[in-house]
Amino acid sequence: WVGTRARRDLYSRRLFTQADADEAAAEMSGINEDRARLNNAVKGADGFFTTYFVSTYSRFIARWAARRGLTPNQVTLISITLGVLAAACFATGDRPWMVLGGVLIYFAFVFDCVDGQVARYARKFGVLGAWLDATFDRFKEYVVFAGLAVGWVVSGNGDDIWILALAAIGLQSIRHLLDFSFGISNRRKPPGQLPTLPLDAPDDRDLRQALVRRKAERSQGIRGVLKMWTRAGRYRAVHWARKMIVFPIGERFAAIAITAALFDARITFLTLVIWGSVAAAYTLTGRLMRSLA
Template identity: 55%
Template sequence: MTFVVLATEPDDPTAELAYDDRVTVLDRLLGQLAAHNVSDVRVVARPEAASVLRKNGRKVVESPDLATDLFEIGKLARAADELYLAHADLVVSEELLIRLLRDKTTTAVTAKQPVTGARPAVRIARRRVVSAGSPFHQVTDPGGVFRGALKVVDTALLAELCERLTMLVDLLPRVDVPVRQLGRRSADGLEVFVDNEARDEFDRAVAQDPVLGSTAPRGDDAAGLLLVALARAGVPVAARNVDVLVCERVLAPEQAAAARRAVEAVDEDRVRLDAAVKSNDGFFTTYFVSSYSKYLARWAARMRLTPNVVTCISMAIAAVAALWFAAGTRTGLVTGGILLYFAFVFDCVDGQVARYTRKFSTLGAWLDATFDRAKEYLAYAGLAVGYSAAHPGPGDVWGLACAVIILQTCRHMVDFSFAVHKGAAPPAPIKELPLDVPDDSLLDPPARPAPRRGGLGMLAVRASAALERVPGARWAKKIIILPIGERFALIALTAAFFDARVTFLALLAWGGLAAAYTLSGRVLRSLA
């Protein structure tokens, strides 16, 4: 892992620009990298600033111009397994830096905000940078800006792009109009039908101090130019939005002070904890579990409980719930329902602990999926045993219990096969474009209005998209498919207030409706 810090502003103002009373902006960034065991840090600097920047044993690479910047970055890329680029005047939140270091793909830190010209503009589609601008390259319909931090995992390709740009950069003419607005309408999304994909962090624009981002850098921007090269080479560059975190270049003392205030105003542990909660859960999970389970996850993390331990605790609680169900008494049914609810709570907590502590494993994923089914089917068995004990003779509910298990097994099989097929389809490739073409229109040429597609599938898709604009309809669509949270709640409540027969009949009725809804929706979406 190699981290390249670009101190290429004229006269290098970052060398002495104070972040606070103790450290400069550059020292803060280098200290953050050292805290995360990033040992190979190279500072690319202009010769006039190199002597100042070499203090404290910094590894400084002297470079007189942009072409040499690119040449030196290419040399470092050839020897690295992954390479990071960031400006020396960058103030970045600790949490955001950790996320960048842990990303597994080529990633650019971006912000969804109006384009002013003070920062390189980017166009983002499906969370990828599909076009980027530079002083030599126009970008069409940008919706955000590049914040000056880039990670590249294909270092061999990066070295090749650096070599190409080194020979080309002095010949590139500057563009007169860096941004072109065409106002393309986004295509209809098929994902809104049936089980809508969740909104993620990228949907929120960032409110920031007006002082930040108000000054355009005067120096060369090798990171921004390489982002253009990666996008035009068809490399999928993930757009990591800053969201409520901070990632901003500071070029004056007032901007450094504003960035420090922005960093200090964010509770990064709270941001990390909130990010541990899935944003696309069902209604019951979102409002009756995740509203407080994240605090249990933080407590579990502080008690050094691993996600797998929490998964086993959830399984143990479900087993005890099944034993209470098997008693067949009203007390047993009520107690079993309460315990089953808390088994589901800890089932949510284990994933939140994994995301909060950033500890993931194949074993953990397998245990979580296996125990989810085991807990549910164990509850069915306990309810059937308890009903038989409380109602001896003919008319037991074992047939209903088996029917529910068969229905749920078929639903899980269909869901799994659909998810695998859906995940197997690669994202649409980004068109390649030569670096010496200033206009990016060939990347995504303005197409004529497509004919309105017909058919039953598209009719269903449009109806679903229209429902998304109706308040509460999105939650209704999530509830009707009977996800695991609603299913556990249904088991617990019907068992506590009625009996096992009512529980199984309710599961068959609602589960059958959910199966018909999801299956018909997926068939129609596939046709569309």
């Protein structure tokens, strides 16, 4: 039996006779496999901004790039270049260049999404690409922070902006470290032990009772709170609120683009520090609860 998992736009069927095969072939002729591959290239667990303001069209850029032989690493280099150009625009401190910098940092994030979509669409995966993507995401953010701070200084607003810039860099570095370390530790967590029953037991009533007690115990205390919060995610508003509160990279780049283009570097850094602090507190609380559960 060959089936599909979590992909309703692909086709699968179990065949027993030639008639089944003929019928399946007729049904498969109506499946647009390229569109299925394209939809599958988009991650299903992205944030709000990425889902509604990037992935709605970035998949088509990914298909265009893949069909012309561009590799995911080459797309990553395009994203890095756009990020550096955005930082250079921000460093001027002039309003027209700040607006252009906001546009460039937005498209730097678009191509940051496209590189992964190219990899999934063309089935081109590699350790180097994954490392480049994770490493230069931080590089783009930090070089943009530096550009914003330089632009503020050259505009004659004083050099105290570097305190906010360093706070934003430090906060994001700590968050990234916590994400990385928790991911490693969580993979090493041993599985929970299930109740057992001797092979020569006359019946399984004791085992069933033990499983009922285990289920009740796991529905109390911290585990109960976590389960309740998980169930709350079924509501769309709560689902997207949970996505946004952690301040993922899409929301961060959107915040940088909008506040830098419309306001100034100080507002940008204050947004990053305040929202990032809330996100760090929320994330740290959740991970402590999961560690203790």
